[in-house]
Amino acid sequence: MEQIVYDRSSGQLLTASFMDYGMPRAADLPAFHTTFIATPAPSNPLGVKGASESGTIGAPAAIGNAVIDALWHLGVRDIALPIRSETVWRALRDARARSRSGRGQEIHEREAV
Numbered sequence: 001m002e003q004i005v006y007d008r009s010s011g012q013l014l015t016a017s018f019m020d021y022g023m024p025r026a027a028d029l030p031a032f033h034t035t036f037i038a039t040p041a042p043s044n045p046l047g048v049k050g051a052s053e054s055g056t057i058g059a060p061a062a063i064g065n066a067v068i069d070a071l072w073h074l075g076v077r078d079i080a081l082p083i084r085s086e087t088v089w090r091a092l093r094d095a096r097a098r099s100r101s102g103r104g105q106e107i108h109e110r111e112a113v
Helices: 058-074 085-101 103-112
Strands: none
Touching: 058 085
């Protein structure tokens, strides 16, 4: 869905507009429930907090870390963005190839130091 695609023979960008770019729609998302919890901020006398993008800053990093944590035991140490099923598959394939070539253990030992 979210991917920039070029024609292999001409180099022409095939997803140059929203007409041919797979935009996520409501049907592509899982159902979710939201709630509001009012907690005053202890950092100022009025208890007010900033608004805007503050609720979205931590989520992408948390999702990325969760994916790496789930795949760590399989040898995945990094994953390309955007994280899609194909990206996860490629990371698993590359980790398997590294472990078969003996580079997986070397990388693991280097990161453990």
